Amino acid sequence: MRELFHADLKALGDQLVEISGLVREAMDKARTAFENADVELAEAVITDDARIDYLQTSIDEKAIELLALQGPVAADLRTVVAALRMSSSLERMGDLARHIAQLARRRYPDLVLPESVREDFRQMADHCVALAGEVEQLLTDHDTTHAQQIVKLNAAINELHAKNFKTVNAADWNASGAMTADVTLASRFFERFADHGVSVARKVTYLATGEWEPVIEID
Template sequence: MRELFQADMKSLGDQLVEIAGLVHEAMSQARDAFENADVELAEAVITNDARIDYLQTALDEKAIELLALQGPVAADLRTVVAALRMSSSLERMGDLARHIAQLARRRFPDLVVPELAREDFRQMADHAVTVSGEVEQLLTTRDLQHASTIAKLNASINELHAKNFATVSLPEWNAPAATAVDVALASRFLERFADHGVSVARKVTYLMTGEWEPVIAAD
């Protein structure tokens, strides 16, 4: 019975890694669709989000079953509860990648972001893709250096997020109001994507240390 329980626990970790890999792929494709007005790629991201949702539901059902039938304690209990919370963050990251793709689809054949803000968004989206890759590696290896890298990337994204709102207020900004709204939404989606990455990093840190320590950015 104990061997079966441990196999189920390992399966939870494997499922988290699988979802994280799909989230990484989704954000990579969403970035490309967003930057290149690639409507077919945007459609793929939107469609494939259902797979992330399905896997999150399956993981949550398994975790709840383990809580109900196995009554885990101590470290095992922490792992199951953390898996539930991390799956929620990963699912939300998938949703945010889908939102970016939906903006690209809605504005096709035009680009969402005017030239004035395009470089900042390119950096922001690249950071978001890297965050998702670091989350996948963190869940795979449990190496907390990845958690530090996620925190550093999140700080950079926050700076760019603030800069995007300042850009919309510049005198040379002459895009219509609808474009300003889309720019604000896109920036917010990318900022929240990174926040959820930090949330996953904090929970892995908790599993590894037993403490709710802040995730410290790498130098």
């Protein structure tokens, strides 16, 4: 019976890896659609989000079944509860990638952003794709050095997010109201994507070490 239970726990972990891979692909495609006004790629991100939603529901249903029928305790209980919470964070990351793709679709054939902020957003998007890759690797091998990288990437994204808000509030900002709203929303979507990645990193770190915050080595 316990062998079956631990096989179910492994299956939960495998599904988390699968959904994290889909999230990484979604952000990578959304980034390209956003930067290049690629409406076909944006549509693909929007459509494919249904698969992420399905996997999250599947993970949650299995986790609840294990809680109800197996009555796990101690480390096993923490693992099941963490799977529930991580699946929610990953699903939200998929939603945020979809929101970015929807911005690209809404403004097609125009680009979403004015020239003055495109480089900052390119960096922000690159960091988000890298962060999603670190999340996938963390869930695959549980090596907490990936969690450290996620926290570092999140810090860089937060700096760019703050810079974007200063830019749109500067006296020389002269973009239209619609474009200002797009810049504000896009920055928030990237920033929240990274925050959910940190949430996953904290849970894996806790399961691996008993500590909530990944330890960041000072260079």
